[in-house]
Amino acid sequence: MPVIRLTAFFKDDDGHGWSETHDKDGGGTITSLTTFIQNFNELMKTFRRPLLGGDGFYIGCRGSYPTASGAIAGDNIELDPPMRGPQTALGQTVNMDAAEVAVKMRWRNDASTAHSDVYIRGMWRQVIDAGVLDFTDPLGEEWKRRADLYAQQLTQNNYGWQGTNPNTTSRGDVTGYTANGDGTVTFNVTVKNGIALPAAGTKVTVKFARINSSKSILNRVFVCNVEAGGAALTTTEKVTPSDFETNGTYIATLKSFIPYAALTYYKLARRKTGRPYGVAPGRLAKQILH
16 A cells, blocks of 8 residues: 655745655555645645745645555646745735744644654744744734644645554564574564564564663664564674574564644744755766866
């Protein structure tokens, strides 16, 4: 079940560019990205663009996902001309604060066991007072009303992020290991949290700790293959460990789609900007090979 990455692109009139990403569960076999991109584009135009200042622009969006063969399928919508943010609100001019200033939106899942941050840049300068967010001023209150509406749409339309899902992450003990002839290491493991390792042959990222009283070279992150029976993990890279002495622990992390369940808070933050999407780098001088 592929997860589709949907990215919106923005710029200001001073040459700064930035992006904002939300994920979507593909729901099975994907034959076309068209519907996903069109719906995301309408969401950005209708609910995200009103959060921009008058000197900020929505450029377009991109959708992509990894195929079964390992390739990346992707498609874009690029607006020509870009859509400018509102220039006035409540009868006042609304321009952006500095492009790197952002409002951090902290999202959580249903069980409050996972969270993700979304950074809203291009915000109105009137939203900030004395270095903190001010939603009590009429313009600040209006911006927050629009931001809440945007957040509501993201939740209702089942957007989210791809992250470590506690419901699919296996944890347990390392009870031994064997150094194989090809230089890899096979760990014997016992599941402790009731979540089994994935099917045999699956590659999974595993963090090992506390092996040999935390003094083993194996106390690190490895990509491992799950062995038949679900009680052993074999590293994909070569490593030379010392003899096994004491048990350790493992965490086998599987990423999956996590839908936004609730917006927990807003906080003032900063994020670097770059070159606007679609703008090619400058022409390089001719190089002489010698």
